[in-house]
Amino acid sequence: MDYKNILEKLPYSKPFLFIDELLNVNEKSAEGIYTFPEDSFFYKGHFKNNPVTPGVILTECMAQIGVVCLGIFLLGNEKTNSENIKLALSSSEVDFYLPVFPGETVKVVSEKLFYRFNKLKCEVRMYSKKDKLICRGKIAGMIKNESV
Amino acid sequence: MKEKEILDAIKKIVTPYTQRKEGLENFSQKTDFIKDLEVNSANLVDVILDVEDEFNIEIDNESMEGMLTVGDAKNIIERKLASA
Numbered sequence: 001m002d003y004k005n006i007l008e009k010l011p012y013s014k015p016f017l018f019i020d021e022l023l024n025v026n027e028k029s030a031e032g033i034y035t036f037p038e039d040s041f042f043y044k045g046h047f048k049n050n051p052v053t054p055g056v057i058l059t060e061c062m063a064q065i066g067v068v069c070l071g072i073f074l075l076g077n078e079k080t081n082s083e084n085i086k087l088a089l090s091s092s093e094v095d096f097y098l099p100v101f102p103g104e105t106v107k108v109v110s111e112k113l114f115y116r117f118n119k120l121k122c123e124v125r126m127y128s129k130k131d132k133l134i135c136r137g138k139i140a141g142m143i144k145n146e147s148v
Numbered sequence: 149m150k151e152k153e154i155l156d157a158i159k160k161i162v163t164p165y166t167q168r169k170e171g172l173e174n175f176s177q178k179t180d181f182i183k184d185l186e187v188n189s190a191n192l193v194d195v196i197l198d199v200e201d202e203f204n205i206e207i208d209n210e211s212m213e214g215m216l217t218v219g220d221a222k223n224i225i226e227r228k229l230a231s232a
Contacts, residue, residue: 090190117212119193142190 006072010064011082015041018061023107025073030110032065038102053100055135058126059092063139066110066124071143074115084147090119094137098128105129118144149229154203154222161198162218165191177219203229 043051
């Protein structure tokens with residue numbers, strides 16, 4: 001399976017794209033990695049003279065890899081493209097354990113809880129390069145292909 | 149299962165997802181999940197999944213699309229229970 005076509009269908013771009021590579025995507029799960037560039041825009045203000053990746057950005061990274069990429073795979077239609085995929089985050093509940101500093105690479109692992117009536121809910125975890133748990137939670141979104 | 153039991157169960161299920169609590173005060177078959185209770189579309193899916201668990205039935209896409217009011221939900225539940 002070529003995951004490139006999933007990445008091409010993502011409706012995000014810099015500076016709000018938080019996926020470098022997908023390692024595995026199947027009917028039940030998704031796994032991908034991202035390295036936070038040291039010059040990411042949010043480090044300037046979060047925090048003053050003490051750059052730490054904001055929790056909302058970690059949540060966004062988990063949602064993009066764990067929910068959106070898996071959702072695009074599940075939509076599975078050849079006709080899907082970034083313009084006709086309609087997305088909305090519907091809920092997130094995340095616990096944080098470790099900080100992520102500029103330049104760090106993280107791995108996101110997601111498992112599908114259910115995908116019904118356009119709603120995809122997943123259990124998502126983020127790990128450091130040393131396989132330490134950074135954060136975990138449940139994230140859900142609505143995903144639809146409007147070209148059908 | 150009696151009609152009232154089904155309506156009570158639906159009310160119990162939808163309560164935590166309801167934004168407009170006044171909508172629960174005159175809860176009836178005419179109550180519209182989105183207009184009267186202000187349930188969002190993502191939580192409407194949760195309501196349906198909870199209904200499936202509560203009544204041990206499976207709701208298909210077509211039935212889901214017709215489930216706008218409490219009465220619609222009750223009718224679908226009754227139909228599924230009768231055919232089970």
